[in-house]
Amino acid sequence: MIAYKGFAPGLICRGYQFIMGLNKTEKANCGRNGFHCAENPLDCLNYYSNMDQAEYYIVNAGGDMDEDGNDTKISCTELTILKKLTKEDFFLHALAFIADHPLREWSxxxxxxxxxxxxxxxxxxxxxxxxxxxxxxxxxxxxxxxxxxxxxxxxxxxxxxxxxxxxxxxxxxxxxxxxxxx
Structure with a gap:
């Protein structure tokens, strides 16, 4: 499933060093563990709000997945990091999500x-x-x-x-x- 993820510079999230390509972990529980990402790019801003001190990527979430109903956050056991987004790309993807899902709850x-x-x-x-x-x-x-x-x-x-x-x-x-x- 295509999703979006924010990181601290250098592909770091909560002290964990990710790599481009496939990353794997054992468990996916949205509230406690797994690799987190979001279906709506704008939800990445809930966790990495300062765009000048963060990086945003398109990812592919796979393996076991879990959601907790808080925004569009997903926890998964396999996260493939596909492409870094420029600020403009990030917001174009956000607009595309809004257009594709016009009746969903707004970010x-x-x-x-x-x-x-x-x-x-x-x-x-x-x-x-x-x-x-x-x-x-x-x-x-x-x-x-x-x-x-x-x-x-x-x-x-x-x-x-x-x-x-x-x-x-x-x-x-x-x-x-x-x-x-x-």
Missing amino acids: RHVIKDKAKAVLGYAVVRGIDPVASGTKGDILAFAKENPVNGHIIQIALAQVDGIKVLPDTWYGADLTERRVALL
Whole structure:
């Protein structure tokens, strides 16, 4: 099963040194042991929230597996580390997950309708989502169909100071928007 995993730099998780490729362990109990990963990339941020001090990978979870119902975390006995994700790749995968599973419970990292970037990113979802950030921040948009909540458009931009300006509100079409201040 394809999933996502966060690590401290150098493929380290809770003191354990992982290797690229296949890693194996004996038991998988989500609350106590096994190799942990998440089906929703954004759930990795629950455990490795500082993107500048973490690495994120696509993994293949296999062997015995266990879930505990807390977010989309999985524990498994076989974890194959496939590819390191850039910050942009990470959020594109997160948007793809949202689009593929529009009716699932939202990650706590997704903000409804209007978001200002915090910790280097904003993931915003709604009928007409808008987001703003400072230079270097990632803005990720999931635009919903107003009738059924399915995702009809995703977009990703980095505030670069040229095409996407700091402290300016943007919509999913990546055009500037006027936003009323609360």
